Amino acid sequence: MSLEPQERRRYELDDRGFDEVPAKYRKYYRRLEGPRDTLAPNELLCPVCKVVIRSTRELREGDRLYCMACLTRLRVISGAAGIEGLVEYT
Numbered sequence: 430m431s432l433e434p435q436e437r438r439r440y441e442l443d444d445r446g447f448d449e450v451p452a453k454y455r456k457y458y459r460r461l462e463g464p465r466d467t468l469a470p471n472e473l474l475c476p477v478c479k480v481v482i483r484s485t486r487e488l489r490e491g492d493r494l495y496c497m498a499c500l501t502r503l504r505v506i507s508g509a510a511g512i513e514g515l516v517e518y519t
């Protein structure tokens with residue numbers, strides 16, 4: 430049983446060959462595949478290095494993510510086109 434009001438969708442991640450992070454973490458990142466590429470509800474574009482960060486669950490506003498490719502901490506916010514990553518300095 431979940432205490433969250435709405436169950437989040439879960440995602441199986443596959444390795445997309447992102448080799449800028451250790452093999453163990455590869456499935457959590459991928460590169461954008463051209464201008465027609467669209468992000469899934471569990472994916473967030475890093476505004477710093479433009480790598481796609483992938484989560485095992487649907488992302489929501491307020492979630493915090495870490496981009497291992499450029500070592501940036503991000504907070505998920507809702508923007509004009511859906512969710513966006515806001516850089517957090519700590």
Ligand SMILES: [Zn+2]
Nearest residue numbers: 475478496499
């Ligand atoms: Zn990044």
